[in-house]
Amino acid sequence: MPTGVHLRDARQQLFEAAERVLLRAGPNGLTSRAVTDEAGCAKGVLHRHFSDFDAFLADLVLDRAARLDRQADALRESAGTGTVADNLTSALVTLFGPIPVAVIPLITFRDELRARLRKARPGGGIAILAEATSAVSAYLTDERELGRIAADADIDSLTLSLVGGGHLLFADRDPGPPTEAAVGRLVTAVVQGAVRP
Known part of the structure; x- marks a missing residue:
């Protein structure tokens, strides 16, 4: 059974969730589980949009740098x-x-x-x-x-x-x-x- 809520712009919502976790818990607290929990979605949502967690982090950094x-x-x-x-x-x-x-x-x-x-x-x-x-x-x-x-x-x-x-x-x-x-x-x-x- 699916968990969480539907994400309209999953990438941006995951990025925003990662920012909140990063500000609250620092780099050590930034895990895929922490991000998806913060976004209120299943862990599979992150892996549907990114090949792995480091790919997610790279896209996050490049997006924020831009x-x-x-x-x-x-x-x-x-x-x-x-x-x-x-x-x-x-x-x-x-x-x-x-x-x-x-x-x-x-x-x-x-x-x-x-x-x-x-x-x-x-x-x-x-x-x-x-x-x-x-x-x-x-x-x-x-x-x-x-x-x-x-x-x-x-x-x-x-x-x-x-x-x-x-x-x-x-x-x-x-x-x-x-x-x-x-x-x-x-x-x-x-x-x-x-x-x-």
């Missing part, structure tokens, strides 16, 4: 407006939201997931961090072309400092994510020598 494209576009559109530090601060707060930060350790600790992601995204890098890096680098390049960042600024080093420092700030979410002011202090310290008045 969502960062909209945030990257918004960051690039902000070039030339406001201040560079404020734009980057807002972007880091968004790019390192709860789901992206929860996905990074999932990728780090699952060898098979990393292998599948490398096949899906040649060139390496950890999905989520790769998107954040690309977004920040493109934005800084745009600002340099607009003359708001020094022409001789090392965009790669600035990007790595911002993304790496931002990830470290957000990685330890106990007792909660950093304040926007704390993120702003990091951003200001990193870009102050490169920003043109």
Whole structure:
């Protein structure tokens, strides 16, 4: 006898259930049973849409990484407006939201997931961090072309400092994510020598 409820968009509902489990129980608590229990469906539903649990996780990560494209576009559109530090601060707060930060350790600790992601995204890098890096680098390049960042600024080093420092700030979410002011202090310290008045 079937259990659970009918899922209209099973993939997205399973992804959303996985997010809830991941936020509540962390990477170790994310199992196929936990996901299907959270979604209120039979375990076979997951395997009807994905060849195995690692395939499900790979699709989840790629789907969530693709969502960062909209945030990257918004960051690039902000070039030339406001201040560079404020734009980057807002972007880091968004790019390192709860789901992206929860996905990074999932990728780090699952060898098979990393292998599948490398096949899906040649060139390496950890999905989520790769998107954040690309977004920040493109934005800084745009600002340099607009003359708001020094022409001789090392965009790669600035990007790595911002993304790496931002990830470290957000990685330890106990007792909660950093304040926007704390993120702003990091951003200001990193870009102050490169920003043109």
